[in-house]
Amino acid sequence: MFREDRRVPIFRDSKLQRIDAFNQYALYSARNLLDKNSPTGSQAYDSGIEQVAYALQALSRYLAASGIEWTEFDDNHFAVFRDWVLSEIEKDPRCRNDLSAKRTANYRMRVLYDFYWWAQEECRLCEKVIGSGRGFRIRSVIVEAKRDGTLKTFSSKRLYPKCFSQVGEGSRTSQNQYWATEDDVEALIVWFRQNRTPAVAERNVLMLRLAHCTGWRRNALQSLTVDDFSDKEIAKAAARGETKILIRPSVQKFGNAFKKPISLLWCRMVNDYITGGREHLLDDAKVPKRKRCEFLFVRVDNGEPLTLQHISEEFGEAFRAIGCERRSESDTGWRRRSEMRNDSCSAELFGACCRRHRWAVSGASKGARRASADAPGAARFRKG
Numbered sequence: 001m002f003r004e005d006r007r008v009p010i011f012r013d014s015k016l017q018r019i020d021a022f023n024q025y026a027l028y029s030a031r032n033l034l035d036k037n038s039p040t041g042s043q044a045y046d047s048g049i050e051q052v053a054y055a056l057q058a059l060s061r062y063l064a065a066s067g068i069e070w071t072e073f074d075d076n077h078f079a080v081f082r083d084w085v086l087s088e089i090e091k092d093p094r095c096r097n098d099l100s101a102k103r104t105a106n107y108r109m110r111v112l113y114d115f116y117w118w119a120q121e122e123c124r125l126c127e128k129v130i131g132s133g134r135g136f137r138i139r140s141v142i143v144e145a146k147r148d149g150t151l152k153t154f155s156s157k158r159l160y161p162k163c164f165s166q167v168g169e170g171s172r173t174s175q176n177q178y179w180a181t182e183d184d185v186e187a188l189i190v191w192f193r194q195n196r197t198p199a200v201a202e203r204n205v206l207m208l209r210l211a212h213c214t215g216w217r218r219n220a221l222q223s224l225t226v227d228d229f230s231d232k233e234i235a236k237a238a239a240r241g242e243t244k245i246l247i248r249p250s251v252q253k254f255g256n257a258f259k260k261p262i263s264l265l266w267c268r269m270v271n272d273y274i275t276g277g278r279e280h281l282l283d284d285a286k287v288p289k290r291k292r293c294e295f296l297f298v299r300v301d302n303g304e305p306l307t308l309q310h311i312s313e314e315f316g317e318a319f320r321a322i323g324c325e326r327r328s329e330s331d332t333g334w335r336r337r338s339e340m341r342n343d344s345c346s347a348e349l350f351g352a353c354c355r356r357h358r359w360a361v362s363g364a365s366k367g368a369r370r371a372s373a374d375a376p377g378a379a380r381f382r383k384g
Helices: 020-037 042-066 075-091 098-122 142-148 182-195 198-214 218-223 231-239 264-284 308-321 342-361 366-374
Strands: 244-247 260-263
Touching (some): 020 042, 020 098, 042 075, 098 142, 182 198, 182 308, 198 218, 198 264, 231 244, 231 264, 244 264, 260 264
Antiparallel strands (some): 244 260
């Protein structure tokens, strides 16, 4: 059974007749995504099913324009389709550059290779269409790789030979990514609070929560500034009756310049950290006010901005400690779609975070914080 929020696309041709093969494959993909990602939440499912929807939608439009059936597709059509879908992507005003457009086109292409494998090997809707030997219209080793369970040992060039190459993308695909569950996030919070000083734990937990709700990577988190969450910006948004503020980290992957709508609840929580925990952190580090940097997340020992390596080490150690060995880095545990409704992280979660941060927001004394650092077991804490 699919939950109401687990939607599956339905495809029709130019005559509004259902394309049965596409619809069956969409259901197949949806079930696989739920099997692999349950109970991680909707972000992994949404990401995977969107790739299927966009790819098959593009294919159906191409078939209608070309006047051919999907069963007639071959390598020559794959090459023409690749260039056609690239041109369609480049028409989108959100397209940033040529590399980004080619990466998106490759996502579409990989889905099609998988669709033809499924149609031939799983459903027997066609035969002698895709394979690596002679007589196949679509050349790929995907059939052999999936049959033997050795998909990861083959290069992308052999699996998806008509995809664009050298476009700056990794070899990972959605099925190989790690998606943090809510339980993982809670386990990370507990680990930080047990193995880091209160100031470091508070900073890391805030980074974790922001990343989990927005999908920001470590370079975006590193580039956030206190001005992004200032009292002035929050007041202006509230005066206009808005519930969100558009925030654009100055550094993003692939040179992106995306603005994320961040709810006022989260902006106020970050602002509380700036005026509370962060301010106390800098006071303890004896950083003069005139020399304090603009970056949101800083080291507790000297007030300098966090480096990418430092963020990776902090979260890499934490992920490994809770048992997430695979791809346990700061960029992977909180993958979310850019359309993620960060306000759906809820006032309840906001309140829980505030309660956890209360020691700093309430202005706990320096002596109390030092006492916590000197308490039994404090030797296991790491500063930074």
